[in-house]
Amino acid sequence: MNNNALDHYYNMADILTVSQVLDIVIRLSGEGTTRSELARLTGFSKSTISNHVETLLAENLVLEGSGFSRGRKNSHCIYFNADCGCVISVDVGVTSLNVAVCNLVGKPLAASFQEDVDVNLGPHIILNQAITTAQNLLNHNHIPMTKVFGIGVGIPAPIEFATGRPSQPPLMHGGWGNYPIKETFEEAFGKPAFVDNDVNIMAMAEYEAENTHNDGNFLFVKLGTGIGCGIFCGGKIYRGASGCAGDIGHISIEGNDDLCACGNRGCLENLAGGAAIQKRIQWMAQNGKSDFLASCLAKNEPITCRTLGAGILAQDVACKEFVYQTGLYIGEVMAKLVNFYNPSMVVFGGGLINLGDLLFTGIREKIYRCSTALATRNLQIKCSSLGEQAGIKGAAIMVRDRIFMPSQFSKNYLLFREEARPNTLV
Numbered sequence: 001m002n003n004n005a006l007d008h009y010y011n012m013a014d015i016l017t018v019s020q021v022l023d024i025v026i027r028l029s030g031e032g033t034t035r036s037e038l039a040r041l042t043g044f045s046k047s048t049i050s051n052h053v054e055t056l057l058a059e060n061l062v063l064e065g066s067g068f069s070r071g072r073k074n075s076h077c078i079y080f081n082a083d084c085g086c087v088i089s090v091d092v093g094v095t096s097l098n099v100a101v102c103n104l105v106g107k108p109l110a111a112s113f114q115e116d117v118d119v120n121l122g123p124h125i126i127l128n129q130a131i132t133t134a135q136n137l138l139n140h141n142h143i144p145m146t147k148v149f150g151i152g153v154g155i156p157a158p159i160e161f162a163t164g165r166p167s168q169p170p171l172m173h174g175g176w177g178n179y180p181i182k183e184t185f186e187e188a189f190g191k192p193a194f195v196d197n198d199v200n201i202m203a204m205a206e207y208e209a210e211n212t213h214n215d216g217n218f219l220f221v222k223l224g225t226g227i228g229c230g231i232f233c234g235g236k237i238y239r240g241a242s243g244c245a246g247d248i249g250h251i252s253i254e255g256n257d258d259l260c261a262c263g264n265r266g267c268l269e270n271l272a273g274g275a276a277i278q279k280r281i282q283w284m285a286q287n288g289k290s291d292f293l294a295s296c297l298a299k300n301e302p303i304t305c306r307t308l309g310a311g312i313l314a315q316d317v318a319c320k321e322f323v324y325q326t327g328l329y330i331g332e333v334m335a336k337l338v339n340f341y342n343p344s345m346v347v348f349g350g351g352l353i354n355l356g357d358l359l360f361t362g363i364r365e366k367i368y369r370c371s372t373a374l375a376t377r378n379l380q381i382k383c384s385s386l387g388e389q390a391g392i393k394g395a396a397i398m399v400r401d402r403i404f405m406p407s408q409f410s411k412n413y414l415l416f417r418e419e420a421r422p423n424t425l426v
């Protein structure tokens with residue numbers, strides 16, 4: 001790698017232009033682009049583009065090879081070099097901890113998926129566990145710290161993005177509120193860390209997986225212990241004024257006035273979130289409302305959301321009705337959001353999507369019945385295909401986008417590059 005390729009740029013304006021070209025290459029990375037296409041998209045002359053592409057090639061940030069650009073075969077396609085560095089991804093769940101080292105399109109190079117982790121042990125224990133796991137992954141796979149651009153962290157709580165601190169997390173106890181997560185990782189690794197709500201990073205992974213096949217206006221809904229929504233607007237995540245946009249679990253459902261942990265009544269999460277479902281089916285088992293669940297209880301088997309899935313497979317009428325009704329509750333909130341936001345796509349992820357078709361029958365039925373015809377005419381409703389990797393993949397993409405975003409490029413990338421110079425290695 002030629003570490004001096006950017007050195008002939010003396011002013012920030014030139015560096016900003018290079019970063020704008022790189023930004024477009026990253027957006028088009030799935031299919032590649034050409035110098036002429038870059039000139040057309042940026043409005044810069046072909047000679048300017050050629051100079052900038054040479055710089056990016058010398059920096060090893062892009063690669064050149066044969067491929068297709070706008071449907072035509074071309075032997076000089078330009079691609080983003082996803083392996084020019086890596087990111088430490090940390091996905092903290094209420095009951096899980098996933099840690100990985102990913103390349104810059106979120107492909108795991110090494111990963112550790114830990115189940116039965118209790119987030120309520122508190123940030124000191126959980127974050128230390130994440131740091132130790134990441135250090136082991138780097139060591140065992142001989143990945144030097146100089147290759148690491150930064151750390152991306154997903155947390156199941158509202159996050160103030162600028163500070164990377166959770167704000168009154170309803171599902172996380174043990175001192176997580178306002179905890180300096182960003183600083184903890186920055187001190188441990190000496191690299192920039194970025195912290196976001198777990199649903200937002202899953203939405204980023206989904207957009208990357210969709211690549212150019214989506215207009216960038218979509219909703220990603222996580223159905224897990226809690227219910228949250230990542231809002232993509234014009235190809236970017238929308239966080240709102242304080243960073244808590246998309247907290248749809250606390251929109252109320254008509255005809256329901258149960259008290260929620262948030263202090264309000266009738267919240268969706270209190271009916272259709274994983275924790276609420278578990279409580280409700282345990283009540284059904286104890287009160288003989290489902291033959292299947294009652295028989296599981298009689299055999300001393302745990303009554304969980306998995307038991308509910310087994311009840312559907314066993315054709316238990318009450319289990320089937322319960323899941324369909326849960327779909328209607330979720331659909332009621334989604335119908336309002338579809339009317340308000342007019343997304344091109346609603347994608348569902350999280351563990352509860354394993355409850356299957358009956359859940360989605362309820363969701364679809366309510367959305368189509370209660371949304372306007374124009375809002376649903378081209379609406380796609382689907383399940384995420386990313387599974388448990390969505391969090392770590394999205395965390396890596398978040399870091400890449402923050403490091404390479406044109407307004408931050410001069411600060412973040414040039415700092416990384418300075419540290420990665422062979423003569424400054426310690």
Ligand SMILES: [Zn+2]
Binds near residue numbers: 249250261262267270
């Ligand atoms: Zn609530």
